[in-house]
Amino acid sequence: MCASEFAPLAKTGGLGDVTAALSAYLHRSGHDVRVLLPFYSSIKTDELNIYPVDFMQGVEVSLGAHSFRCDFYVTALPKDGTPVYLLHCPALYHRAGIYTGGADEHLRFIMLNRMVFEMCQRMGWAPDILHCNDWHTALVPLYQKAVYDWDTLFSRSRSLFSIHNIGYQGTVGTSAISELGLAGKESLLHQQDFASGQINFMRTGILYADVVATVSPTYAREIQTAEYGMGMEEILRARDSSTIGILNGVDYDDWSPQADSLIPRNYDIDDIEGKEVNKQVLMREMGLEYRPGVPLIGLVARLTGQKGLDLVAEVIPALLKRRDFSFVALGSGEGRYADFFSELQRRFPGRVCFYSGYNNKLAHMIEAGADMFLMPSAYEPCGLNQMYSLKYGTIPIVRKTGGLADSVQLFDPSSGTGTGIVFRDYNNEGLWWAIDAALTLYQDKDAWSTMMANAMAMDFSWDKQGAEYVRLYRAMLRSKN
Ligand code: ADP
Ligand code: GLC
Numbered sequence: 001m002c003a004s005e006f007a008p009l010a011k012t013g014g015l016g017d018v019t020a021a022l023s024a025y026l027h028r029s030g031h032d033v034r035v036l037l038p039f040y041s042s043i044k045t046d047e048l049n050i051y052p053v054d055f056m057q058g059v060e061v062s063l064g065a066h067s068f069r070c071d072f073y074v075t076a077l078p079k080d081g082t083p084v085y086l087l088h089c090p091a092l093y094h095r096a097g098i099y100t101g102g103a104d105e106h107l108r109f110i111m112l113n114r115m116v117f118e119m120c121q122r123m124g125w126a127p128d129i130l131h132c133n134d135w136h137t138a139l140v141p142l143y144q145k146a147v148y149d150w151d152t153l154f155s156r157s158r159s160l161f162s163i164h165n166i167g168y169q170g171t172v173g174t175s176a177i178s179e180l181g182l183a184g185k186e187s188l189l190h191q192q193d194f195a196s197g198q199i200n201f202m203r204t205g206i207l208y209a210d211v212v213a214t215v216s217p218t219y220a221r222e223i224q225t226a227e228y229g230m231g232m233e234e235i236l237r238a239r240d241s242s243t244i245g246i247l248n249g250v251d252y253d254d255w256s257p258q259a260d261s262l263i264p265r266n267y268d269i270d271d272i273e274g275k276e277v278n279k280q281v282l283m284r285e286m287g288l289e290y291r292p293g294v295p296l297i298g299l300v301a302r303l304t305g306q307k308g309l310d311l312v313a314e315v316i317p318a319l320l321k322r323r324d325f326s327f328v329a330l331g332s333g334e335g336r337y338a339d340f341f342s343e344l345q346r347r348f349p350g351r352v353c354f355y356s357g358y359n360n361k362l363a364h365m366i367e368a369g370a371d372m373f374l375m376p377s378a379y380e381p382c383g384l385n386q387m388y389s390l391k392y393g394t395i396p397i398v399r400k401t402g403g404l405a406d407s408v409q410l411f412d413p414s415s416g417t418g419t420g421i422v423f424r425d426y427n428n429e430g431l432w433w434a435i436d437a438a439l440t441l442y443q444d445k446d447a448w449s450t451m452m453a454n455a456m457a458m459d460f461s462w463d464k465q466g467a468e469y470v471r472l473y474r475a476m477l478r479s480k481n
Contacts, residue, residue, distance in 0.1 A: 001019060001022070001023050001026075001033055001034070001035045001036070001131045001133075002035070002036045002037075002112060002113075002116050002130075002131070002132050002133070002137045002140065003015060003016075003019040003035075003037065003132070003133040003134070003136065003137055004037075004038070004098060004099070004109065004112070004133075004134065004136035004137070005019060005037075005098065006019050006020050006023075006035060006037045006084065007019075007020040007021075008020070008360075009037060009043045009044075009048075009084065010037060010038075010040055010042065010043055010098050012097075012098055012099070012302065012358075013302050014164065014248070014382065014383070014384040015133060015134060015164045015165070017248075017251065017384055018133075018164065018215070018248050018249075018382075018384075019035070019133055020077075020082070020251075021249060021250075021251040021462050021466075022249070022462065022465075022466055022469060023035050023082050024077070024079075024080045024082050024251070024462070025249070025462040025463070025466035025469075026466065026469075026470070027080060027081060027082045027083070028080060029466070029470070031470070032127075033082065033083070034083050034085060034125075034127070035082060035083065035084040035085065036084075036085045036087060036112070036115065036116055036119060037084055037085070037086055037087065038086070038087050038089070038092070038093045038108070038112055039073060039086035039087055039088040039089070039093055040093050040094075040095070040097075040098055041090070041093065041094040041095065042096075042097060042098065043086070047078055048075045048078065049075060049076070050073050050074070050075045050086065051073060051074055051075070052071060052072070052073050053072045053073065053074050053085070055122060056071070056072035056119065056122050056123075057071045057072070058070075058071065059071070059072070059115075059118060059122075061111065061114060061115075061118070062181075063107055063110055063111065063114075063179040063180075063181060064176070064178035064179035064181075065178070066107065066179070068089050068091055068092065068111065069089070070087060070088060070089045070111070070115060070118075071088040071089075072085055072086070072087060072088065072115075072119060072122075073085070073086040073088055074086070079253075085119060087111070087112060087115050087119075089111060092104070092107060092108045092111055093108065105170075106170065106172040106176055106179070106201075107179060109135070109136040109137070109139075109170065109201070110139065110179060110180060110181075112136065112137060113132075113137055113138075113139040113140050113143055114143065114147075114181065116130065116132075116137070116140055116143075117143060117144070117147075117148045117151075117154070120153065120154070121151065121153060124153070126153045126154050126156065126157050127157055128156065128157060128158065128473065128477055129157070129158055129159075129160055129473045129476065129477075130144065130157050130158070130159045130160070131159075131160045131162065132159065132160070132161050132162070132205065132209070133161075133162045133164060134162070134163065134164050134165060134168065134202075135168055135169050135170030135201040135202045135205070136170065136201075137205075138161060138170065138201040138202050138204055138205025138206075139180070139201060139204055139205070140159060140161075140205075141159040141161060141204075141205060141207075141208035141209040141210070142182075142188060142204050142205075142207075142208045144157065144159055144208075145188075145208055146182055146183070146185035146188050147181065147182060147183055147185070156477075158210045158211070158473075158476040158477060159208070159209045159210050159211075160209060160210065160211050160212075160213055160472070160473070160476065161205040161206065161209030161211070161212050161213070162213045162214065162215065163202070163205075163206075163212065163213070163214040163215070163223070163381070164214075164215055164381055164382075165306075165381050166202065166223050166228070166229065166230050166232055166381070167230060167306055167379070168202075169200055169201065169202035169203070169230070169231075169232075170200070170201030170202055171198050171199065171200050171201070172198070172199050172201075173197055173198065173199070174194055174197050174198065174199060176199060177189075177199065180199070188208075189204065190203050190204065190207060202232065203232060203235060206232060206235050206236060206239060207235065207239075209242075210242070210476060211242050211243070211244065211472065211476055212236070212239055212242060212243045212244075213243070213244050213245070213246055213472070214243070214244075214245050214246075214381060215245070215246065215247065215248050215381045215382035215403060216245050216246075216247045216248070216381060216382045216402050216403035216405075216406045216407075217245035217246075217247065217406055218245070218401070218402050218403065218405045218406050219245060219379075219380075219381045219382065219402040219403060220243055220244065220245025221245070222379070222401070222402060223236055224236045224237045224240065228379055244472060246465065246468045246469060246472065247382060247403060247406055247407065247460065247465060248382040248384060248387075248403065248460070248465060249460050249461055249462035249463075249464065249465030249466060250384065250387045250388060250391065250460045250461060250462070251462060252391065252461055255364075255367070255388045255391060255392075256391050256392075257274070257275070257368055257391065257392050257393070260364055260368065262360070262361045262364040262365065263278055263364050263365055263367075263368040263369075264277060264278055264281040264282075264365070264368075265277040265278055265281075267368075268456070269393070269452075269453055269456045269457075272393065272449075272452070275368065275369075275392075275393060278365065278368040278369040279296055279369040279370070279371070280369075281365070281369065282296075282328065282365045282366065282368070282369030282370070283296065283326070283328075283369070285365075286328055286353040286355070287350070287353055288326050288328065288350060288351065288352075288353050289326070289350040289351065294324050294325060294326060295325045295326070295371040295372060295438075295439060295442045296325070296326045296327070296328060296369065296370045296371050296372075297325055297326070297327050297328070297370060297371070297372045297373075297374055297397075297435070297438075298327075298328050298329075298330075298366040298367070298369070298370030298372070298373050298374065298394065299312070299327075299328070299329040299330070299331070299366075299373070299374045299375075300329075300330045300331065300363045300366055300367075300373075300385055301330075301331045301333075301375075301385070302331060302332070302333045303331040303332060303333030303334050303337035303338055304333050304334055304337075305334075305378060306377060306378055306379055306380070307375070307376075307377050307378075308375070308376035308377045308378050308399060308426070308431070309337045309340070310378075311376050311426070311427070311428060311430075311431045312340075312374065312376065312431070313337070313340045314428045314431075315428050315431045315432050315435065316344065316435075317344060317347070318432075319432065319435055319436070320344075320348050320351065320352070323436070323439050325351075325439055326351045326352070327344075327348075327351065327352045327353075328352075328353050328354075328355075328366055328369075328370060329341050329352075329353070329354045329355070330354075330355045330357075330359060330362050330363060330366055331355075331356070332356060332357050332358050338354075338356050341354035341356070342354055342356070367385070367388050367389060367392045367394055368392050368394070370394050371394065371395065371442060372394060372395045372396070372397055372421075372438050372442075373385060373386065373389035373394045373395070373396050373397065374397050374435070375389075375396060375397065375398045375399070375404060376397070376398065376399045376423070376426075376430075376431050376434070377398070377399055377401060377402070377404060378399075378401075378426055379401055379402055380398075380399075380401055380402040380403055380404045381402050381403060382402060382403030382406075382407075383398075383402065383403045383404050383407070386398050386403075386404055386407055386408055386420070387407050387458075387460045389420075389455075390407070390408070390419055390420070390455040390456065390458045390460075391455075391456060391458070392456075393452040393453075393455055393456045394455075395411075395419075395420050395421065395438060395448075395451060395452065395455060396408050396419070396420040396421070396455075397420065397421045397423075397434050397435060397438050398420060398421070398422055398423075399422070399423055399424070399426060399430070399431075400422050400423065400424045401426075404422075405422070407458075407460065408420040408422055409422070410422040411441065411447070411451045411454075413441070413444070413447050416447075416450045416454075417454065418451065418454060419451065419454045419455040419458060420451070420455065421434045421435075421437055421438045421441075422434070
């Protein structure tokens, strides 16, 4: 399993949650899973026992004109024992954050892709499945087929490329070609991209992986269209028979109101008053005025256009004037959205609070303390927060796209079925309707309790979703030539 993120060591969003929880599932099911992750200087090491792997020290690697020295370390996650190999290369990974957006970003991840093979060779160990994730590890399938094809160690290995977000493709100018180290096989790169001066990591992964997966069935279909494919639609259509959508799971040890150690009071469906306690503590700590019967809407997100924040900026200020509710937002990312939320807090003191930054404890407290969770995404490959919200009885207000469409069902008061509020069209009217409907429904105590009970009963555990991956891995191994 290789990826740029792996929770809790390195996480900016759901990618880290998913690589960690799937690996943990595989590990506890008895599979031999070994994770490779850059040893970012931001990884907190105090609670980890980290050992150098003695036969994997001082590995010299040249990427084009650049030479690096790498050392491998290994640790077992305290929580579940999953083995994680850490790729130590200070020249590349001792930076302020996981991602830098800098001119050598591609080098940082080319190295990771190459080291998958260098590590396995040194261990004399070939995985059945090379599972790579997003553009940062999308070169693994090509490297297997073009650079390490001489090594029979890997002849039985199959590659799976998981797309968590097609919005980040990893592109670099063709002048970086020598840094890829393709050993005379450069013509395997997508020629049209190349002609237009680009190397696109994501497209390379889609082209060469034995199987392409994405994180929900609906997103698997959506990215084959021009509306959602971001230029990858054609090649994804061409690979349709080797593409699959598997909905992400949730790690309920971390994310359930019964077990969560980061919230003031644990609760469950039979002890729902506990939720109100969480709401009071959250509102007090965030400087919001608690008034019984007035709903609190929460939002936790990377602040980017993907999350529907342009609609939020258009709709929430007007709604705050028209209806009685409070709003708490947590996020980091683009300044224009942070500015919007800061301004909103200033305009509606006591009713709106914005925490700018990354704060895991607060994310848990919002899931537990809010009545509703807002996720009006423009696109959403899977989305985890809406699934967390369901378990916490925090009614998700979502747009019908990607994994949101696959995990939240519109509540129907006449039949009492459904788990949240779902709107279809990405426009102000759609979002207005959805929030307005949620606020109205909140006043109908019976309907609201039914919807909460339906939501909390949903089960997206990794025991279910992980089994789907194992079925896929096995099918991949059966189909090998
Ligand atoms: P994405 O991967 O697109 O960011 P997901 O819904 O799949 O969206 O996952 C987001 C994950 O990141 C969740 O675990 C969420 O709690 C977490 N998260 C996002 N922003 C923050 C933040 N500012 N502070 C703490 N956790 C955050
Ligand atoms: C991405 C997507 C999100 C998904 C996560 C984990 O960052 O934006 O929808 O849940 O990856 O797969």
